[in-house]
Amino acid sequence: QRDAKGQYLFDLLCHHLNLLEKDYFGIRFVDPDKQRHWLEFTKSVVKQMRAQPPFTMCFRVKFYPTDPAALKEEITRYLVFLQIKRDLYHGRLLCKTSDAALLAAYILQAEIGDYDPGKHPEGYSSKFQFFPKHSEKLERKIAEIHKSELSGQTPATSELNFLRKAQTLETYGVDPHPCKDVSGNAAFLAFTPFGFVVLQGNKRVHFIKWNEVTKMKFEGKTFYLYVSQKEEKKIVLTYFAPTPEACKHLWKCGIENQAFYKLEKSSQVRTVSSSNLFFKGSRFRYSGRVAKEVMESSAKIKREPPEIHRAGLVPSRSCPSITHGPRLSSVPRTRRRAVHISIMEELAGWHCQRQRAPRTVAAARGTVTVASGQPRPAGACDRLRNCPDLAAAPAGSQQPGGCRGVTAAVTCRVEGAAGPKGPPPTRSSAPGQPPRSVPRGTPVNKFLLSVLRLLLVTVGLLFVLLLLLIVLTESDLDTAFFRDIRQTPEFEQFHYQYFCPLRRWFACKLRAVVNLLIDT
Numbered sequence: 001q002r003d004a005k006g007q008y009l010f011d012l013l014c015h016h017l018n019l020l021e022k023d024y025f026g027i028r029f030v031d032p033d034k035q036r037h038w039l040e041f042t043k044s045v046v047k048q049m050r051a052q053p054p055f056t057m058c059f060r061v062k063f064y065p066t067d068p069a070a071l072k073e074e075i076t077r078y079l080v081f082l083q084i085k086r087d088l089y090h091g092r093l094l095c096k097t098s099d100a101a102l103l104a105a106y107i108l109q110a111e112i113g114d115y116d117p118g119k120h121p122e123g124y125s126s127k128f129q130f131f132p133k134h135s136e137k138l139e140r141k142i143a144e145i146h147k148s149e150l151s152g153q154t155p156a157t158s159e160l161n162f163l164r165k166a167q168t169l170e171t172y173g174v175d176p177h178p179c180k181d182v183s184g185n186a187a188f189l190a191f192t193p194f195g196f197v198v199l200q201g202n203k204r205v206h207f208i209k210w211n212e213v214t215k216m217k218f219e220g221k222t223f224y225l226y227v228s229q230k231e232e233k234k235i236v237l238t239y240f241a242p243t244p245e246a247c248k249h250l251w252k253c254g255i256e257n258q259a260f261y262k263l264e265k266s267s268q269v270r271t272v273s274s275s276n277l278f279f280k281g282s283r284f285r286y287s288g289r290v291a292k293e294v295m296e297s298s299a300k301i302k303r304e305p306p307e308i309h310r311a312g313l314v315p316s317r318s319c320p321s322i323t324h325g326p327r328l329s330s331v332p333r334t335r336r337r338a339v340h341i342s343i344m345e346e347l348a349g350w351h352c353q354r355q356r357a358p359r360t361v362a363a364a365r366g367t368v369t370v371a372s373g374q375p376r377p378a379g380a381c382d383r384l385r386n387c388p389d390l391a392a393a394p395a396g397s398q399q400p401g402g403c404r405g406v407t408a409a410v411t412c413r414v415e416g417a418a419g420p421k422g423p424p425p426t427r428s429s430a431p432g433q434p435p436r437s438v439p440r441g442t443p444v445n446k447f448l449l450s451v452l453r454l455l456l457v458t459v460g461l462l463f464v465l466l467l468l469l470i471v472l473t474e475s476d477l478d479t480a481f482f483r484d485i486r487q488t489p490e491f492e493q494f495h496y497q498y499f500c501p502l503r504r505w506f507a508c509k510l511r512a513v514v515n516l517l518i519d520t
Helices: 006-017 074-089 097-112 136-148 155-167 244-262 291-299 333-355 380-386 442-474 480-486 489-519
Strands: 025-030 036-038 055-061 177-180 186-192 195-200 203-209 213-219 222-229 233-240 410-412
Touching (some): 006 025, 036 244, 074 097, 097 136, 213 244, 222 244, 442 480, 480 489
Antiparallel strands (some): 025 055, 177 186, 186 195, 195 203, 213 222
C-alpha cells in the first residue's frame, strides 16, 4: 500500500525467513543517482523512493554482531555467514593469505561437505570464486586444508568456525564509504562493531573506539569526526565525500552505528543535528534497539530451532557449484525462482487480504514452487496473477552501487502507483458483508483535509517562530543555547537591519491607533 511503512516490509521479510534476531539486519536500496540508502522503518516506503515502481531493494546485514558466534539461533548465524562470505568475495573483508585459505576452506566444507576423491577431482577448488582475485597456489592451499583439517565438520560447524575466524580480522564488519582526506588522497571510511575505521589502500590508517567519538557532523560534502582521547587530547578528522547526499548518508550511518554499539539502552537515544544551530542542517534519530538490548532479548528466545534450507534459502553468486562451472550459482534456476516467488506470493497474499475473507497467518504464508511435480497451495497462483508485477525481476539480481544483500532481491509494485488501469477498488465494512463502493467525493475530501492540515501546521510553525524570535530579542535569558544564536553574524544582521526598524514602525502605528481611539 502507498502508506505502508518500512517496518511493514521488514517484518514481512523476517516473518518469511522465520527470523527473530532481526535487529542486525536492514533493507538497502539505490536511488537513480547510484547513491545507497537504508530504508527508514518509521517512514513510508513510497515516499523514500525517488525511482519509479517497481522498487528493488536488498535485505542484508546492517549492524554486524560484536560476537557472531554468540548469536542465539542458527538461522541468524547462517544469514550473517552469507553476508561475510559476500564481503570476502567483493574485497571488503581483507586478510592475509593464510587466513584467506582457511576461510575459503570453511566455505568449501559448508557448501560441499567432506572431501571425496570420486566427486572432487584435482583442482576442484578452482571452480569456486571466493575472492576477487586468487592464484593457483592459494587454490592448492585451500584444497589442502579442506582435505586434511576439516573432515567431519557439519555445515553449521564450518559456518561457526568461519564466523569466529572472520571476527578476529581488522576489517570485519566494514561497509566502506569512499572519501578523500584533506590532502586529496583516496580513503574509505567505515563503521564497525568496535569503532570508526579509515582505510587507505589495503591498510587501516585510523581506528577510533566508539567511546572516543564525541560528535559527528557534516556540511555539504565535508564530514567532521570529533575525537576525545586520553589526557584530554581532542582531534577533528575531516574528510570529503563525492556528493552532499553521500556525505549525509555517511553521517546517518555513523549516528546509527554509534547509538547501536555504544549506548546501554534505547531510551538514551537522542535526536542529533548536523549543525549547532537548530534552524540549520539536518536532524536524525536512530529508531531501533541497541546491541545490549538485542542480546538480552535473544537470550529469552525459547523455541524449536527453525529448519534451514541452505541450498535454496539464499542464492550465492560468490561460491559457485562444481557441476555448473565457475561464477555460477550453486542453486538450480528452478529453486532460485521458487525462493523469489515465495516472497512475492507472500506480498501478494498480504495485499489481497483486504479484499478477501480473513484467513490465518499460516494460510497466507504458502510457498509457490515452480519445480515440476511440486504441489502449489490453492489460491497462490491466483494472487500472483492478480498482482503480475510482483514477480517482474529475477531473484538475486545484481544491484548497482554495491547494494548487495544476503537474500534474494525483493521487487514489488506498490498499489496506487502508475500501472495498468483496472476496476476501482472496493472496501468491505466488516467480514462477511458485501463490499461497498468508495464515495466519489472521498479524493476531494482528502485533498481539502490535506490542504487544511498544511495551513494549520504552517500557521503553528510561524507562531512558534514568532514566540522564539521575541524571546531571543526581548528577553534577558542568557542560556548557552540562546547565547550561541545571538552571537552569530546572521542573527545580529537580522536584529539591527530588520527587526529593530520593524519594531519601531509597529510601535509607531500602535501609538497612532491608541491616540485615535482616545480622541474619538
